[in-house]
Amino acid sequence: MGEKMFTAQGFLWHLKNNKWLQISLLIILPILVYIQCVKFDYTNFDDNGIIQQKFDIVGDIKKIDTAYKVDAFFNKNGDFYRPVQNITFMLDAQVSRDKLWMFHISNLVIHILTGIALYFFLLLLQPSRLVAFSLALLFSIHPLFASGVGWVPSRGDILIGLLGVLLFITFHHQIVKKSVVYFFLHSLTFLIILFTKETTILFPLLLIFYYFLVINPLPNHKKIMYHSLRLLPYLVVWAAATIFFFMMRSNVVANTGATADVLGIIPFFKNNTVVPTIIGKFFFPNNLSTFPLYNNFDTIIGSVFLIAIVFITIYFSAKKQWAVLLGLLWFLFFAVPPTIYRLQNADTFFNYLEHRTYLPMIGIVIILSFFLNEALKFSGAKKIFAAVYIPVLIVFGILAVRHAGDYKNSFTVRDRAAKLDNPSGLSGRAGEYLKKGDTLNALIDINKAIALNNKDATMYFERGKIMSKTQKHEEAEQNFTLALELQPNFADALLARSVEKRFLKKYEGAFRDVFRAATLDSTNPKVYNTFGNLFIEVKNYAEAVNSFSKSIKLQPKFADVYNNRAYASILLNDFKSAITDCHTALALMEKKPSPIVYNNLGHAYRELNIYDSAFYYFDKAIYLNKKFSQAYFERGIAKQKVNDLKGACNDWYESYSLGYSDTLKLSEKYCR
Template sequence: MSKNKKNIKNNFEQKKELKVTQLNSSENKFILKIEKTYFIIILGFIVAVYLQVINFTFTGFDDDFLIVNNMQNLMNARFIDVFAGNSFLSDAVSGFYRPIQTITFITDAQIGSGALWIFHLTNLILFYLSSLLVYRLLRIFDFSSVISLIATLILTVHPLFNLNVAWLPSRGDLLLAAFGLASFIQFITYLEKKKTINLIFHFVLLLFAFLSKETAIVLPLLMFSYSLIFRKKIFTKEILTSIPFWVVAYLVWGYLRFTYSGSLPQNQIFGIIPFLENLKTIPEYISKFILPINLMSLPVFSWVTTIIGIVFIAIFIFLYIKNKNEIKNNLYSKILLFEIFWFVLFVLPGMLYSRFYPKSEMFYHYLDHRAYLPMIGFIIALLILINPIIQKIDTKKIFKFGIIITVILSLYSFLHVKTFASPDTFLSDAIKDNPKASVVYFLRGNFWKDSGDLEKALNDYSRSISIDKNYAEAYNNRGSIYGLLGEYQKSIEDLNKAIKLEPNIPDGYFNRAIAKDALGDFKGAIIDFTESLKITPNDYLNYYLRANCFSKFGDLQKSLEDYNKSISLNPRFADAYNNRGIVLYKLNEKNAACSDWQTATKLGSSQAKQMLEKYCSNP
């Protein structure tokens, strides 16, 4: 037998030591039932807790511009558009490259004709697949089927991860978990069986993970550390064979990401400063997992949660010291070391990133959905630390106790996940947790505005401004609400402040132009529409409204030019055809005018139909 084979055999012999309980025949039969039905049990808990999210809408936090307001782009997009351009199909996002995530959004939009329930269903399916992979990983580490099932169920129903299921933009993390875990399992299989097909599957899944979310770039480090810890060699034959595949994955991802994603916005930074400020993320995740209280929709650091987490970390260190003799002489020590590395490796990328807002308060410090992958490593490490206790308990008692914990967590999650049912519930809960967050009032104001409740929108924008006097976007949106309410002078006052605070603010000049137009200041409106077009040069509505102002101002030729431009940008814009027909008629081009009214009528314009009947003898 070769030395390499002997090492593998010794490794498997060590794995045999990792038994949680001594089993009798009755327990063996019970465990056999678990092994045959675990996937049904996991599915049952997911359905019981999370099926309700099918009826949820959206939260108003990122999912509005990624999905809801981006639905038309998603429904008309081709997959190739996602890879060779803005991977989100939205100008509202830059600095990230997640084409696989957007491809799943495109698929949902086109299959479901824009219905949100299918987006939620896809999240549920991905979460279920991730749970099955977690169970598989635990079994690979030779935990019993009972322990593996209970640990998987706790991760599955834990309220800390409600955001992963109910918040649609967490799709990237779900894809990362599914592809990342599957890739890792294939890598372990390749190390043991040395089959090229497993290496190929590992590479393909790894590349998919890379293209799902940036955190995946740490996965090759995870594979390398696994080989180093369990094989005690830096460069084995399998690692040397794997490295070229990893390099290709990095090169493909790097080329696409830096070619098409652009740079991070000014309010988003990456580096050592965010890392130092986010150190409290580690104890807060641990605290919320062990004692799931003080859960927030948009978490901000809490000294209470941080201190509780530090206490738990101290307890775990004590457990290690107490049981180190049992741990250090067998496979437990390797697994414990690897899972601690796992936890740190997956929590680190989120700590290196932060958003900074030019506001008087912090919007949020971290998001709970990022905890899912790190906490897989944490729960495995925790199982090692409490194993001396588990070994003294009967298998069926462990199962019953675990199910009780799972049911309690399920009931908690069943109620807590309702927070994510709509923008109203989600953002109102965030305001309750952080009443000084001007951004959250702003987001809820956006929801009320889109829902047509202008008074509530006005109140929330005003609350946002009362917290932050320099919030340009809030002034802009409140100004637009005043315009919709017919209070044009107040609208202009707010928009003047918005433009002064942020001269290139989107829609600032546009909204002010509408207010000036309503007050009869056509010249001023034309000037503002022109400034707006410098910011958004391909806005067909901007050209259309400026054309209307030129027409009212008496400059029919410039009006005609703007209608032409508006129609070229949106050939199915009925109002533009109708109004261009009116201008053409005034310019004594009756045939051209009638042609435009015919087109507008076909596109659904009732006014154009009236113009045809009145001015065109042969409609």
């Protein structure tokens, strides 16, 4: 048989019958598709809020008990309770700290284990080894699940996929083998899966169905009592775990303020196309998106396949092969309940997320395993299957590689959605262009986003930021006003408009906007930072320092505020405090120091007559930004103080050529 392995026929024979070769491929192919994810950066789509901004908790393993006391974003209260997900993130952080490579490796390992577990679970349902392997392999490289591996916050959904399959495997083996070990493993798995995501509370219903209609098909009435008693230990474990879960959850998810438009029957009816849509994308993974919206094509395709799935289920159920019905129930139990939640801006952001299809689609795979197992019994079917399956596998693999790449960083996530004319994707990409200083493309994107959706306050807010960046302060103010007309309690828009009013010297209106923002969000450090900058503008430097201090108290790692307080301290002639704040700001900025901080340091050291340090920091500021007009101006003053009048004049001339008008008087006085 060893020689036979090295022929094409021999390899196919092994591929069909060799369990270890099949498992090897279930490991190797997903690695080939998703290994790229290990190098992916933050997408700024939940991952930064969960990991980066909460790293004081995530990175400290001594705070692991915190995971049970907070929501999915490590906040004290919220709509979602995900302690197991939180713990896995904390464990990852012990390896790669706030870098994401370990988080992505964990997602990939979970996904690979899910494919292997699904393979063994399908074998328990008794399709052939070839069918179990083929479908498990297809699942493991399916492009619909690329978000599950490529996007770190999808951890909970892929984890319940793995745990859900293990729940059935341990249940099956305990019932068949009557092993206490499997009972313990099943109980532990159920407890873990409950604390991973709430929708898994429905698993006991599927397990009861599995027991009475799959493991013990329709036992006669005389044995109903026997089987019910046999299930009693499970019922006790399931009930106890569920009660414990809700007791713990009630401390976090309580009075979160979700309205009827966000949670309940209204969102359910608005999400009525989610079932055919995700089925359509499973069979025809076209236009996969990071921010998916409903479209007629996916709904129509999905409706056709849904009818086919229902027909297959009825066909096999009539033959008392109840595991097919289990598959349909599995799909519906985990695809439908999430539709009771819907974002208020769902139609312009996302109607659903593709990683949420991970668990439900296992039900579809179960149904397909019976259909395929039956179809392959016909003469010549295996040749047709090979001719279709292999190209599909290749195409799906390529699509999975491409779609996983959409989660590479914050730009690619938004770029993919923008290419599909998603308004929020366009708005987000505009923001990414703005970060790069590309205001032209940013404006093109945001104008297109507003044309597609002119009722979203965030769109005008983003356009206001672009106008501000291009120094068009009146237009920026107008856009922030439009945002506030649509969303009067938009605190960030109030703060942004206040900044524009400051530039336009509308100080009374600027203060009024900040005060209003403070009433809406008094714990927002940006409020007091904005106050501080306003107080500097009206020359109340002591109150500016006080405001910046309040901001720092709320957010001790707010680097820009330390720098702002340093500048206010300089204006108060408190140069030593300014130096301390500047060094704190630089420490927080790590690898991305701001030239403004170096300029402030140079200014402070100059006023203390420590000129070597002053020149050192002015030089660093100009090195980082060759067009930093104020740094040339300040360095010129330092040179004039050490009697280097020629050097001072050169710096002032450069500063003036860059648009810094304050240099004119000094140039006229000293540089004739």
